[in-house]
Amino acid sequence: MSRKQLTTLLGYSLIHGVMDFSGIALIWLSSKSHALVGHDILILTVLYTLLAFGTQPLFGLLVDKLRVSYESVLIGVLLMLSAFFLFATPALVVIFAGLGSALFHIGAGSMSLDILPQKNTPPGIFSAFGILGLTSGIVVGTAGVFYYGLHLALLLLAVVFVLFTPITLSDVETSKKMKNIPHSKLIITLLLIAIAIRAVYGLGTVFMWESHTVYFLALALAVAVGKISGAIFADRYSWLKTIALSVFIAIPIVVFFANIYLAALVGTFLFSFAFAMPLVALSNMLAGRKAFVFGLVEFMILFQYVGGISLISQPWLALPLLIFSTVALLLALRLLSPYFKKTLNITN
Amino acid sequence: MKKLKVLTASVLMLSMYVVIFTQRVLADMPAPDGEEYHRTSRPTPIVNGTTEISESKPFFELIEPIHILLGVVVVLVVIGALFAIRKMRKK
Numbered sequence: 001m002s003r004k005q006l007t008t009l010l011g012y013s014l015i016h017g018v019m020d021f022s023g024i025a026l027i028w029l030s031s032k033s034h035a036l037v038g039h040d041i042l043i044l045t046v047l048y049t050l051l052a053f054g055t056q057p058l059f060g061l062l063v064d065k066l067r068v069s070y071e072s073v074l075i076g077v078l079l080m081l082s083a084f085f086l087f088a089t090p091a092l093v094v095i096f097a098g099l100g101s102a103l104f105h106i107g108a109g110s111m112s113l114d115i116l117p118q119k120n121t122p123p124g125i126f127s128a129f130g131i132l133g134l135t136s137g138i139v140v141g142t143a144g145v146f147y148y149g150l151h152l153a154l155l156l157l158a159v160v161f162v163l164f165t166p167i168t169l170s171d172v173e174t175s176k177k178m179k180n181i182p183h184s185k186l187i188i189t190l191l192l193i194a195i196a197i198r199a200v201y202g203l204g205t206v207f208m209w210e211s212h213t214v215y216f217l218a219l220a221l222a223v224a225v226g227k228i229s230g231a232i233f234a235d236r237y238s239w240l241k242t243i244a245l246s247v248f249i250a251i252p253i254v255v256f257f258a259n260i261y262l263a264a265l266v267g268t269f270l271f272s273f274a275f276a277m278p279l280v281a282l283s284n285m286l287a288g289r290k291a292f293v294f295g296l297v298e299f300m301i302l303f304q305y306v307g308g309i310s311l312i313s314q315p316w317l318a319l320p321l322l323i324f325s326t327v328a329l330l331l332a333l334r335l336l337s338p339y340f341k342k343t344l345n346i347t348n
Numbered sequence: 349m350k351k352l353k354v355l356t357a358s359v360l361m362l363s364m365y366v367v368i369f370t371q372r373v374l375a376d377m378p379a380p381d382g383e384e385y386h387r388t389s390r391p392t393p394i395v396n397g398t399t400e401i402s403e404s405k406p407f408f409e410l411i412e413p414i415h416i417l418l419g420v421v422v423v424l425v426v427i428g429a430l431f432a433i434r435k436m437r438k439k
Contacts, residue, residue, distance in 0.1 A: 037403065062427065062430060063430070068433055071433045090410075091410065095418065
């Protein structure tokens, strides 16, 4: 990776954090300033999630077709900046922040998949900053502390960085690769099932101790470090080995020892190792549709509302579900490996 | 081409701020009875002068139809801007 690519990746990853922080913090703070109650804030947050994540596949298709990833990012940060000034009206904050977040994610996400198309590390780093931003946003929003000037400065810096650091995606026009892969629909279905179940776990789980702010932030840090470490391990060794040695150890820990703080942190850290692999696999299968792929994976986050379950209280439901999702992921990657032998480090 | 992108973004930003400031002016405009013209939240009822009781709002009071309309307009403007950028780039 060249120095320029690294600067672009780190810059956009930091902005990813700022965007995720801003979206959720602005909704909470704007709602609180209008004395809205928890139920109302929940509705606004769900609407924001629907706009920010639910619209990504559709915008992704459009952005891939028109090849306007950079412009999508630029419009995204401008919309988020506008949401900041719309603080007086929570509903408008939801609309502007939600659409801004969606456009930013698909544009910058496709860049992270394109920088080194066969590697997990760039999308791993990019997504790690997102979870840190989102968690910080929840903490600041629920605490009701608003650093007006600092927040505005962060958003303005994001706009300036995007204006002066354009991204260009490599020219891959068609997805011929997919036509040559047998069982491609089965592979895609297995990958999406694995992502959906992991999303239910990742966001639907409520640890008993996470209401404590420091523990909550530590949990987010464990996820972020896990995503980056897993991506690096997978690139260095092999995807299947990384999944086998991390997720299968993580599952019993997070299911049966979730009430023990340190054990849950370690389990969450290991469980996050496999985040980037389905994303990179899909983007290689559907070459030239990186924005759509990133949007599709983010869309799966909506499954937290389908599940919304506390896996801690139902370990005997959680255990088979998580094992099934991991087996689905391994099977999909195993089926895929012969066709990307020279490019993806799936089996090594 | 770079100038074109910046110009497009600036026009988009400007048009959004027109909407924002119109909305904010409307929010501050006093109604004949002295109340705010466009109140986005109801006053919190106070019991015995000290205890605040908040209640949740109906959905369409939380998200008013004008907000939904504005959201649709923003989506259309964004899609239009993306198509326009693509068209200008081809030229």
